[in-house]
Amino acid sequence: MPLLRQPLLRLLAINLAIGVSVAVLMLVGLLLLNPLNLRHLIFADRDAAAALALLLFGLLITFGSAAMGTAVMTLGAPRQRRGGGDGGKPVKAVALAHKPRA
16 A cells, blocks of 8 residues: 555554554453453343444544554654663762761
């Protein structure tokens, strides 16, 4: 696809996929853990598919936009080198002597 050759759109698409994956994992986790009998409440409804679809839609919007927003906000941040900002050089510890007050 020619649209995905643009770096910004590719970045957004990748982070949207990450957000969608987290949303699906969250829905599966909620159904497995069943907090406050949520799973029983959903499946007791006569139209459980609509309830699941609405819950998934809300999670997709939330996690998809959070992942994409985080990616956009970190675009201008300077990249840090591995090992810290000092090039990975070890830091010498300095012991401070404590002088009691007279």
